[in-house]
Amino acid sequence: MAVGARSGHDGPEKRADGAFGDDTTGGDVTGDEQAQPPGGTPGEGDDEAAGGSGEGPKKQRSFWKELPLLVGIALVLALLIKTFLVQAFSIPSESMMNTLQKGDRVLVDKLTPWFGSEPERGEVVVFHDPGGWLEGQETPKPNVVQKFLSFIGLMPSAEEKDLIKRVIAVGGDTVSCKEGGKVVLNGVALDESAYLAPGAVPCQDSFGPIKVPKDRIWVMGDNRQNSLDSRFHQQLPGGGTVSNDEVVGRAVVIAWPVTRWATLPVPDVFDQPALNKALGAAPLGAAGLAGALPIVLWRRKKQAARHTAE
Numbered sequence: 001m002a003v004g005a006r007s008g009h010d011g012p013e014k015r016a017d018g019a020f021g022d023d024t025t026g027g028d029v030t031g032d033e034q035a036q037p038p039g040g041t042p043g044e045g046d047d048e049a050a051g052g053s054g055e056g057p058k059k060q061r062s063f064w065k066e067l068p069l070l071v072g073i074a075l076v077l078a079l080l081i082k083t084f085l086v087q088a089f090s091i092p093s094e095s096m097m098n099t100l101q102k103g104d105r106v107l108v109d110k111l112t113p114w115f116g117s118e119p120e121r122g123e124v125v126v127f128h129d130p131g132g133w134l135e136g137q138e139t140p141k142p143n144v145v146q147k148f149l150s151f152i153g154l155m156p157s158a159e160e161k162d163l164i165k166r167v168i169a170v171g172g173d174t175v176s177c178k179e180g181g182k183v184v185l186n187g188v189a190l191d192e193s194a195y196l197a198p199g200a201v202p203c204q205d206s207f208g209p210i211k212v213p214k215d216r217i218w219v220m221g222d223n224r225q226n227s228l229d230s231r232f233h234q235q236l237p238g239g240g241t242v243s244n245d246e247v248v249g250r251a252v253v254i255a256w257p258v259t260r261w262a263t264l265p266v267p268d269v270f271d272q273p274a275l276n277k278a279l280g281a282a283p284l285g286a287a288g289l290a291g292a293l294p295i296v297l298w299r300r301k302k303q304a305a306r307h308t309a310e
Contacts, residue, residue, distance in 0.1 A: 085111050087248070088255065089126055089162065095221035095228070096164060097197045099124065099264070105256035106164070106264070110249040119167045119217050119247050121185075122270030126248040127219075129161040132236050133228065164251060165219035165229050166195070169212045171244075173275075176208025183220075184209075188274050194267045197223040207231050216241040 091104040100106065108126050119125050168183060168190075169175040175185050182189040183202050192202055200223060212218050218241055221227025230240035254262045 085109075089164065089251070091164065094226055095223050096124070096166070097223040097226075099166075099195050099222045100164070100251075100254065101260065103257075104254050104260055106251040107253050107255050108249040109252045112250070118215075118244050119170060119250070120266065120270075121167055121170055121173075121275070122266035123167045124164065124251040124264050125167055125217075125219070126162050126164045126251060127242050128246045128248065129163060130233075130236070130238060130242050130246055133163060133233055134161045162248060165221050165227070167217050168220050168230075169210075169218040171212055171214040171216055173212045173218070174209050175212065175218050176210065177203035177206060179204065179206045186275050186277065188272060190269050192267075192269065194269065195222050197225075200224045203231065205231065207234070210234075210239065212241055213238075215244045217244065217247070218242075 087108050087110055089106050089108055091100045091102055091106065094102050106124075106126075169185055173186055175183065177183045180201055181203070183192065184190070190202070196202065203224060210218065216238065218230045220229045220231065230242070232240070234240040251264050253264060254260050
């Protein structure tokens with residue numbers, strides 16, 4: 001068998017670098033190129049090449065050095081989420097039974113208010129004390145760790161004086177109730193059996209009719225016999241209503257305990273078109289008056305001109 005056919009010799013051709021074989025590349029190795037060693041795979045021998053050049057592989061940063069950075073990023077993200085997106089709140093009383101039980105943790109949507117969303121009828125909302133609602137009631141005193149976790153949103157706030165109720169009426173609505181009867185909203189008697197606590201009377205004392213001012217809401221607890229809501233603060237500024245600016249956000253889900261996990265949708269009773277008729281009547285009447293005014297003025301002007309001509 002003939003060997004070394006390229007050189008015309010009877011033995012393996014000797015290359016310039018002293019190696020034997022006929023696997024020459026046909027050119028010099030330059031830049032990033034590296035010849036593949038016999039029997040090897042691309043990349044083998046990298047360590048030797050690096051060692052020969054005097055530059056070793058970059059040393060990975062220690063996990064313990066990176067840990068503070070990771071913790072810092074996590075805390076910043078948690079704070080941003082709590083401030084702008086979602087915050088956890090703990091239910092301290094039985095005023096919203098059976099929708100919410102004492103000790104439940106709810107997640108409150110804080111994002112949509114940033115885009116101009118306002119509270120709507122039927123929503124369960126968390127709001128700051130408008131002033132005097134929680135007067136005299138003590139709040140728990142958490143330790144330093146609980147305060148920190150609450151500050152970044154990883155734990156429900158225990159110090160802030162916030163309340164949670166259901167929105168019954170919004171700005172422009174008229175709400176009333178007769179003792180032992182149903183709540184009447186814009187002339188419609190509400191069937192609240194879907195969310196009221198079993199055996200609860202919609203209202204044990206009469207109130208209203210009350211016209212809710214613009215940009216304010218009228219709120220009531222689902223456990224009507226055990227809820228100090230708008231009905232009991234009519235003597236305060238606002239007449240028992242809460243400013244939209246005081247609303248932290250809408251409670252959207254029960255997150256804890258897991259056995260109680262559930263969403264908090266708006267009950268169907270608040271989707272009745274009849275509830276909006278009373279609101280639509282006033283703007284419609286105003287529009288009719290505005291449209292009729294030019295006609296009346298034109299007729300009067302015409303009559304005045306006729307009298308002048310006579």
